[in-house]
Amino acid sequence: MLNCMIIDDEPLAVRLLGDYVAKTEGLTLSGQFTNPIEGLQSLASTKVDLLFLDIQMPELTGIQFAKIIKGKYPVIFTTAYEEYALQGYDLDVVDYLLKPISLERFQQAIAKAQQRTQPAHNNNAAVASPATNHIFVKSGYQTQRIAYDDILYLEGLSDYVRIQTRQGAILTLENMKDLVNVLPEQLFMRVHRSYIVALDKINYIENNRIVIDEKHIPISASYQEQFWNFVGKER
Template structure:
């Protein structure tokens, strides 16, 4: 893991600001600079042909903003925003930026953000090496600019709340909150362990304690199985019932 190198680019329409980030990158042993761009369109063209892992990305730029660019990047490219405006912090969270550097920032602040990126890619590399099966026994969940490793065996159920998900875990009184849709999460979960039973709920099948008519009881919580998902749930019950 000590040999991990992250290919990165700098995107900033202010030459002085871009040069400062370049200087910081060159001081950082695990960062490999692949390019410097003064507009987002040039950066997008480069990334489409030359995959990079990390972008140090300004937000306010002409023609195409950093936020707009962030939504067009490949899924495996991560972002550290560099901006003079703090009102974009929530938007940065929504596009799953690893960090948010507020100008002017010094090398210590830059290195803290870069180390977050290193930690993220190290965990990603570790998880791909540890899990040889097609189904993992954990997920990495982003919550408040942190990436938390959650064991699937600890999950009771997922509760959708507009653009957010509450993750309810065993032996925890408060849920973990993450910005993600329930639909996208459903696609990532192993089908033999989790089932969508309602527009707002995905349950861990092993956590079901009782089924009472059209309601599932998990840790004292009653969750209604809606008509749309009832056939699949009844098949699961029948397949796991004593004849």
């Protein structure tokens, strides 16, 4: 059961989303607000698993709100303006719903949210299920979409990270810690302070070194137990 909070300065939009929550199995409404400041304050005392955030609101926009909570709560943006979609991806939101929102599109977004939050509600889950099949990263003046299946490995360098893909290398200023937290753990594993590997791209392992596409990647001592446990389960 996901506890949902709706924050939108339009009362009709709040009513519609509340109606959709009531009609959707697995959801319950824990709060609804037309004032984003009141909604933000209520988070301290309310159990919330999923936030529906309007983007254009007075006093505090949905974008500003999402930056304040810093990923603590999964967010679905709701807005009449599609030009904010890229900012939504940068903030790693679950989905981006354009008004007017149909019940079918709403439930598609809920399916994504349930996939993303499943590990937190099921301690017996072996691995997390990815909500998407790609990642967005900032590279230069662009935000690039990279499919998980195209990634071979990530290499942390002094001031940036190199993401090696089938098509070539992409450089980003994002750090390794943030990237390993975003990438699905059943597909990627950190094996060294400077390396994250795509598990299904490993050609072979030799002397605690992983070989991917002729690249030799060391497995450091602090990651060896985790990695070899994974290999043992895969046999």
